Amino acid sequence: MEWRWDWTWEILPRFIDATGKTLMAAGGGYAIAVVLGLVLVLAQRTPYRIVTMCVREVVEFIRSTPLLLQVFFVFYVGPQFGINLSPWTSGLIAIGVHYAAYLSEVYRGGIESVPKGQWEAAKAINMPVTQTYRRIIIPQALPPAISGMGNYLVGIFKDTPMLSVIGVAELMHTANAVGALNYRYLEPYTMVGVIFLAISLPTAFLITQFEKWVRRKMGMK
Amino acid sequence: MTEDMSQYPLRLEGDNIPMVRFQNVRKSYGALTVLDDLNLDVDAGEMVTIIGPSGSGKTTVLRMLMTLETINGGVIYVDGEPLTHMEKGGVLVPANPAHIRRIRSKIGMCFQHFNLFPHMTALQNCMEGPVQVLGLPRKEAEERSMELLQMVGMADKRDQHPSRLSGGQQQRVAIARALAMRPKVMLFDEVTSALDPEVIGEVTNVIRKLVDAHNLTMLMVTHQMGFAKDISDRVCFFFNGAIEEQAAPSDLFENPQRERTQQFLNAVLESN
Ligand SMILES: Nc1ncnc2c1ncn2[C@@H]1O[C@H](COP(=O)(O)OP(=O)(O)OP(=O)(O)O)[C@@H](O)[C@H]1O
Numbered sequence: 001m002e003w004r005w006d007w008t009w010e011i012l013p014r015f016i017d018a019t020g021k022t023l024m025a026a027g028g029g030y031a032i033a034v035v036l037g038l039v040l041v042l043a044q045r046t047p048y049r050i051v052t053m054c055v056r057e058v059v060e061f062i063r064s065t066p067l068l069l070q071v072f073f074v075f076y077v078g079p080q081f082g083i084n085l086s087p088w089t090s091g092l093i094a095i096g097v098h099y100a101a102y103l104s105e106v107y108r109g110g111i112e113s114v115p116k117g118q119w120e121a122a123k124a125i126n127m128p129v130t131q132t133y134r135r136i137i138i139p140q141a142l143p144p145a146i147s148g149m150g151n152y153l154v155g156i157f158k159d160t161p162m163l164s165v166i167g168v169a170e171l172m173h174t175a176n177a178v179g180a181l182n183y184r185y186l187e188p189y190t191m192v193g194v195i196f197l198a199i200s201l202p203t204a205f206l207i208t209q210f211e212k213w214v215r216r217k218m219g220m221k
Numbered sequence: 222m223t224e225d226m227s228q229y230p231l232r233l234e235g236d237n238i239p240m241v242r243f244q245n246v247r248k249s250y251g252a253l254t255v256l257d258d259l260n261l262d263v264d265a266g267e268m269v270t271i272i273g274p275s276g277s278g279k280t281t282v283l284r285m286l287m288t289l290e291t292i293n294g295g296v297i298y299v300d301g302e303p304l305t306h307m308e309k310g311g312v313l314v315p316a317n318p319a320h321i322r323r324i325r326s327k328i329g330m331c332f333q334h335f336n337l338f339p340h341m342t343a344l345q346n347c348m349e350g351p352v353q354v355l356g357l358p359r360k361e362a363e364e365r366s367m368e369l370l371q372m373v374g375m376a377d378k379r380d381q382h383p384s385r386l387s388g389g390q391q392q393r394v395a396i397a398r399a400l401a402m403r404p405k406v407m408l409f410d411e412v413t414s415a416l417d418p419e420v421i422g423e424v425t426n427v428i429r430k431l432v433d434a435h436n437l438t439m440l441m442v443t444h445q446m447g448f449a450k451d452i453s454d455r456v457c458f459f460f461n462g463a464i465e466e467q468a469a470p471s472d473l474f475e476n477p478q479r480e481r482t483q484q485f486l487n488a489v490l491e492s493n
Pocket residue numbers: 250253255273274275276277278279280281282
């Protein structure tokens with residue numbers, strides 16, 4: 001079997017289009033995860049034991065069940081409870097919530113890495129707790145969290161093919177469709193691999209640079 | 222075991238009320254009693270130094286006053302008002318966060334390990350409280366902070382982050398940061414213990430200036446006996462979670478009355 005360049009060029013536009021969709025899925029899911037993850041970690045640090053314990057269990061539950069199952073759950077089980085969501089919405093919710101659970105652990109590590117003395121110094125200038133998080137703790141928790149957050153950004157991107165199973169027209173879905181139509185899978189799948197590689201590698205590099213920049217910017221070693 | 226709160230006044234009244242009063246204060250961690258029935262008054266403008274062996278509860282006294290630790294009994298008063306408690310229906314009940322915040326605004330603290338905010342410059346560290354907590358306009362907060370940085374000799378380092386400053390420099394910025402909140406009471410917990418010997422003087426000189434200004438009430442824990450003797454109005458020797466002896470520095474250092482004080486001072490002298 002030989003590589004067919006003419007066909008490669010012919011199907012390329014569809015893949016460029018699908019790349020956009022993949023990036024949208026990853027970006028959208030990540031945006032949900034970044035914000036929801038913060039909510040999950042802060043909820044685990046409230047003084048209310050019940051809230052803390054429930055959220056902790058939910059996070060554990062999400063982290064110990066497969067993403068694919070969660071995607072199916074939202075998309076197929078939701079309608080039985082009267083919740084009808086499009087593949088896109090279901091996919092974004094599932095992947096966003098899944099990664100929120102992971103990001104909350106990254107944030108937790110970051111927050112716990114801030115020395116106790118910082119809380120005490122904030123209290124000594126009479127700063128309220130919410131302001132202390134916003135002004136003192138989270139800015140310091142961020143640099144150590146960046147590499148973890150970056151790993152999950154690449155992770156969420158690589159997990160977007162899971163959304164193909166519910167019909168989100170991202171890269172994998174497109175490759176399957178193009179392949180099935182022409183009984184030829186070498187070029188489509190190779191292209192998907194190359195595209196993933198071409199995006200993942202520079203992203204990982206940029207994240208490392210970003211982390212260094214943030215640390216420098218904040219005057220931290 | 223609840224305490225009879227009626228023995229505590231709702232507020233201190235009279236001509237000569239202390240700036241800080243610990244009344245029957247108890248502190249324990251689980252089964253370990255750290256402070257047992259502490260009674261201590263600090264007058265306005267007074268500099269009181271706390272000395273004593275490791276583990277005797279010196280830091281705990283300051284931390285309770287800064288509300289970094291809760292207390293298990295008794296009442297702490299600041300500037301005539303209860304800090305740990307508030308009035309409700311004619312008796313004192315444990316204070317709510319709003320009350321604690323209001324009284325805590327009168328207290329500032331410097332720590333052994335400085336605890337500067339590492340992501341902020343020296344100036345930003347000083348401005349953080351005035352701007353974010355007191356709601357001062359930036360310009361005013363900056364003027365106030367610069368004045369204090371000047372006073373501690375750190376004005377030229379205003380734009381440096383703590384990681385670029387020496388220990389002595391960081392501690393001086395930390396003092397400026399605390400003063401920028403205009404506290405009535407300043408607490409110093411072994412502020413020179415983490416410093417190299419040659420920079421200790423930078424920090425003690427700043428504290429000397431504050432003593433000379435006479436408008437701050439100060440409570441200081443230190444292992445530097447010479448410094449304590451020099452600048453304190455009164456020295457309290459703590460032993461096993463209680464005040465074993467307190468007196469003017471000349472009396473306590475030259476002529477200690479209690480055996481434990483003598484032993485402690487001898488041990489310190491020998492180790493130096
Ligand atoms: N968070 C804590 N949990 C349990 N015990 C504590 C805690 N903090 C302090 N202690 C205990 O309380 C006692 C008094 O501690 P404190 O720090 O006040 O001593 P100190 O006089 O400041 O000693 P040092 O000179 O070593 O600083 C010690 O026995 C200490 O082990």
